[in-house]
Structures are given as structure tokens and as C-alpha cells.
Amino acid sequence: MAPKSPHTFKKWQRLVAEISIFILVSGSFWYLYGLQIGILYLALSFGSLVLLYYFQLE
Structure with missing residues (x-):
């Protein structure tokens, strides 16, 4: 069961x-x-994940 x-x-x-x-x-x-396309997705999503944790967003 998912949280x-x-x-x-x-x-x-x-x-x-x-x-x-x-x-x-x-x-x-x-x-x-x-x-x-794989590298483009990797760069965009990794940047998003780093910024998400840097700014402590949910």
C-alpha cells in the first residue's frame, strides 16, 4: 500500500x-x-531534483 x-x-x-x-x-x-533524448531528460530531471532539494521544496 502506498503512503x-x-x-x-x-x-x-x-x-x-x-x-x-x-x-x-x-x-x-x-x-x-x-x-x-535520454541525455536531455537526464539533465532536466537531475537539475530539477537538485533544485528541489536545494530550495527544500516538497
Whole structure:
């Protein structure tokens, strides 16, 4: 059963979950759309994840 709130995970658990999903989706983009689109998605989503934690947003 999925947690009902993002606050149910501790900070490190949420980071591990987000990085796992990030790796899975990035690999899927590489496989489905090719290297250039995969790298573009990787850069955009990694930048978004870094800024999310830098500004401590939910």
C-alpha cells in the first residue's frame, strides 16, 4: 500500500525512492528514444531534483 503523504518517508528514504525512479525512467528514455533524448531528460530531471532539494521544496 502506498503512503498517503510525502511526509511518511524520512528525508533519506524519500531521496532513495526518488533516485531509484529517476534512474529507471532515465534508462527507459534512453532505451525508447535514443541517446540524445535520454541525455536531455537526464539533465532536466537531475537539475530539477537538485533544485528541489536545494530550495527544500516538497
